[in-house]
Amino acid sequence: xxxxxxxxxxxxxxxxxxxxxxxxxxxxxxxxxxxxxxxxxxxxxxxxxxxxxxxxxxxxxxxxxxxxxxxxxxxxxxxxxxxxxxxxxxxxxxxxxxxxxxxxxxxxxxxxxxxxxxxxxxxxxxxxxxxxxxxxxxxxxxxxxxxxxxxxxxxxxxxxxxxxxxxxxxxxxxxxxxxxxxxxxxxxxxxxxxxxxxxxxxxxxxxxxxxxxxxxxxxxxxxxxxxxxxxxxxxxxxxxxxxxxxxxxxxxxxxxxxxxxxxxxxxxxxxxxxxxxxxxxxxxxxxxxxxxxxxxxxxxxxxxxxxxxxxxxxxxxxxxxxxxxxxxxxxxxxxxxxxxxx
Amino acid sequence: xxxxxxxxxxxxxxxxxxxxxxxxxxxxxxxxxxxxxxxxxxxxxxxxxxxxxxxxxxxxxxxxxxxxxxxxxxxxxxxxxxxxxxxxxxxxxxxxxxxxxxxxxxxxxxxxxxxxxxxxxxxxxxxxxxxxxxxxxxxxxxxxxxxxxxxxxxxxxxxxxxxxxxxxxxxxxxxxxxxxxxxxxxxxxxxxxxxxxxxxxxxxxxxxxxxxxxxxxxxxxxxxxxxxxxxxxxxxxxxxxxxxxxxxxxxxxxxxxxxxxxxxxxxxxxxxxxxxxxxxxxxxxxxxxxxxxxxxxxxxxxxxxxxxxxxxxxxxxxxxxxxxxxxxxxxxxxxxxxxxxx
DNA sequence: CTAAGCGGGACATAATACGTCTCAGTTAGG
DNA sequence: CCTAACTGAGACGTATTATGTCCCGCTTAG
Numbered sequence: 169x170x171x172x173x174x175x176x177x178x179x180x181x182x183x184x185x186x187x188x189x190x191x192x193x194x195x196x197x198x199x200x201x202x203x204x205x206x207x208x209x210x211x212x213x214x215x216x217x218x219x220x221x222x223x224x225x226x227x228x229x230x231x232x233x234x235x236x237x238x239x240x241x242x243x244x245x246x247x248x249x250x251x252x253x254x255x256x257x258x259x260x261x262x263x264x265x266x267x268x269x270x271x272x273x274x275x276x277x278x279x280x281x282x283x284x285x286x287x288x289x290x291x292x293x294x295x296x297x298x299x300x301x302x303x304x305x306x307x308x309x310x311x312x313x314x315x316x317x318x319x320x321x322x323x324x325x326x327x328x329x330x331x332x333x334x335x336x337x338x339x340x341x342x343x344x345x346x347x348x349x350x351x352x353x354x355x356x357x358x359x360x361x362x363x364x365x366x367x368x369x370x371x372x373x374x375x376x377x378x379x380x381x382x383x384x385x386x387x388x389x390x391x392x393x394x395x396x397x398x399x400x401x402x403x404x405x406x407x408x409x410x411x412x413x414x415x416x417x418x419x420x421x422x423x424x425x426x427x428x429x430x431x432x433x434x435x436x437x438x439x440x441x442x443x444x445x446x447x448x449x450x451x452x453x454x455x456x457x458x459x460x461x462x463x464x465x466x467x468x469x470x471x472x473x474x475x476x477x478x479x480x481x482x483x484x485x486x487x488x489x490x491x492x493x494x495x496x497x498x499x500x501x502x503x504x505x506x507x508x509x510x
Numbered sequence: 511x512x513x514x515x516x517x518x519x520x521x522x523x524x525x526x527x528x529x530x531x532x533x534x535x536x537x538x539x540x541x542x543x544x545x546x547x548x549x550x551x552x553x554x555x556x557x558x559x560x561x562x563x564x565x566x567x568x569x570x571x572x573x574x575x576x577x578x579x580x581x582x583x584x585x586x587x588x589x590x591x592x593x594x595x596x597x598x599x600x601x602x603x604x605x606x607x608x609x610x611x612x613x614x615x616x617x618x619x620x621x622x623x624x625x626x627x628x629x630x631x632x633x634x635x636x637x638x639x640x641x642x643x644x645x646x647x648x649x650x651x652x653x654x655x656x657x658x659x660x661x662x663x664x665x666x667x668x669x670x671x672x673x674x675x676x677x678x679x680x681x682x683x684x685x686x687x688x689x690x691x692x693x694x695x696x697x698x699x700x701x702x703x704x705x706x707x708x709x710x711x712x713x714x715x716x717x718x719x720x721x722x723x724x725x726x727x728x729x730x731x732x733x734x735x736x737x738x739x740x741x742x743x744x745x746x747x748x749x750x751x752x753x754x755x756x757x758x759x760x761x762x763x764x765x766x767x768x769x770x771x772x773x774x775x776x777x778x779x780x781x782x783x784x785x786x787x788x789x790x791x792x793x794x795x796x797x798x799x800x801x802x803x804x805x806x807x808x809x810x811x812x813x814x815x816x817x818x819x820x821x822x823x824x825x826x827x828x829x830x831x832x833x834x835x836x837x838x839x840x841x842x843x844x845x846x847x848x849x850x851x852x
Numbered sequence: 853c854t855a856a857g858c859g860g861g862a863c864a865t866a867a868t869a870c871g872t873c874t875c876a877g878t879t880a881g882g
Numbered sequence: 883c884c885t886a887a888c889t890g891a892g893a894c895g896t897a898t899t900a901t902g903t904c905c906c907g908c909t910t911a912g
Contacts, residue, residue: 172514202889221870234890236878
């Protein structure tokens with residue numbers, strides 16, 4: 169027996185299209201509210217008039233409200249949108265995609281949000297929302313959560329919301345300075361996340377370039393040593409995955425590091441480690457904090473990365489065999505499946 | 511979490527209307543195929559042009575085909591329609607109605623088809639289809655199925671289809687001549703059903719008016735006696751329910767019988783028995799065949815009756831306490847609930 | 853042989869959707 | 883304090899679609 173949705177797909181395909189359109193409007197509005205018609209129409213790449221018809225309808229349905237500052241979802245709209253998410257994933261076949269990816273990559277869970285973060289930047293925020301959603305499914309009281317840097321993780325931080333069962337949760341950066349820009353540093357993101365979640369955080373300040381002696385004396389420093397112990401015991405890790413070359417360049421690595429990365433055919437990067445196509449570590453940024461081995465003791469590892477351009481990197485990283493939940497987007501998911509199964 | 515349908519009702523309020531319209535078109539087409547646009551539009555009480563739009567759409571979806579003889583459902587259309595049935599019942603609240611009726615009438619199962627056979631005659635065929643559907647859920651090989659007469663049962667016969675697990679099944683008329691017209695006699699219907707099911711049948715020829723002596727000698731006749739035994743052992747009974755007065759008149763009963771029926775306030779009739787409002791037998795047509803007591807030994811009794819005008823009769827009959835599956839229509843179901851629960 | 857029923861084509865009209873522009877009010881940033 | 887950018891709302895002509903109402907050539911049952 170087919171599902172109701174698949175019956176409807178045959179009997180009312182045009183209706184499902186409309187449904188999708190309205191869903192997209194609501195979803196985009198949630199991301200940008202409060203916002204006006206013209207800007208929203210622009211984001212959705214539809215004309216103002218079309219959006220206007222939809223918006224008028226949705227307003228009449230009590231799902232959104234107009235005000236002089238722009239439109240915003242009502243309580244009911246938020247609720248509906250939340251309930252709609254799994255349905256629309258099934259409609260657009262993302263459900264199916266998730267299953268196939270889980271199989272192909274041999275990992276416990278995959279979550280895909282619609283869109284491609286290469287083309288449309290706000291998809292990162294949707295991934296962030298999804299990642300936060302997954303996180304919330306776990307027991308979080310008095311837990312240590314280690315996070316990395318990167319624009320994707322910044323998206324996760326944006327979408328963090330406080331909740332009662334995050335009492336006593338502590339956010340820490342996974343590893344010390346990796347040479348990122350301030351807004352994408354693990355420290356910054358860690359602090360932002362904790363602030364949004366209304367919980368505590370600890371920061372790890374490590375200068376970028378450090379002599380061996382200074383390094384040794386630093387990790388013996390009481391405050392640092394304590395924190396390092398906490399970080400290494402983190403039960404939950406949320407991290408991004410990057411392309412090796414891009415990351416090396418963004419971090420202004422020295423020429424010989426870039427050369428090494430190139431010669432060893434590194435394709436992926438995650439929390440300071442560089443991996444080749446087979447998932448083998450080919451380079452490691454020397455800094456203190458969480459090490460690859462520590463991941464095996466973590467109960468929950470969430471990897472967040474999207475955009476078709478990152479497909480190869482995601483694939484390579486997951487070949488390490490780390491049992492990680494993957495939160496990605498449609499663009500990356502499709503590219504991954506084309507690369508692996510074909 | 512709300513159901514998909516209630517989410518859709520918020521997001522596409524007119525969807526259910528469209529869905530219902532297309533469903534009705536398919537359902538009516540199944541009943542009347544092959545048929546042309548104009549006749550079909552007439553049956554559905556919509557204009558030709560509107561039907562035409564729907565039909566064109568459904569054709570494009572591969573659910574029906576056009577030919578010079580008229581339109582007909584494709585394999586896929588049949589399949590979809592079948593799967594759609596429970597969904598639409600839920601949508602139109604018939605699901606709910608069934609539950610309430612089951613409770614109110616204290617019987618094991620109730621099936622309701624949309625419509626009212628008082629207004630639209632083809633609803634009888636839908637009841638027929640439903641009854642056949644219920645029947646098929648039972649183990650039928652080498653079983654004896656007793657059937658009665660009446661226009662409703664004629665509808666059941668129309669919808670009978672052969673199936674592999676009806677091998678060795680034997681159809682018999684429940685009771686001898688009750689004075690009906692030929693096309694509505696139990697014998698005729700019995701034969702038709704068996705022919706449609708590709709199985710065997712036996713007929714019971716009993717003259718309408720019979721002296722006591724002739725009656726006695728008839729039931730001693732070897733062929734008749736054998737058959738009577740078979741009939742009385744029937745494990746499955748399918749019968750209609752009629753209004754007492756209407757039935758008495760249609761059968762051209764004698765005046766004193768009609769008087770008796772009237773004086774005893776008979777309201778319902780089933781296989782030759784007349785019942786008052788409390789479900790008590792007030793008159794019985796004298797003929798051979800299945801008796802009321804025999805019903806208690808049957809494993810499956812299916813009563814088929816619809817139309818709001820028959821509500822009182824159905825209610826009265828079911829008060830006998832016979833554990834019967836009821837197949838009825840929306841009109842009768844609503845009238846029943848108004849009569850009993852209010 | 854004929855009358856009824858079939859699908860398909862056609863067309864004017866009504867209803868709806870859409871693109872485009874205007875306007876007055878609000879607000880954020882200089 | 884001012885202005886530039888943004889807000890919702892209104893308006894209006896034009897496509898596009900939906901609908902009612904024909905007609906035509908064909909097949910088929912009676």
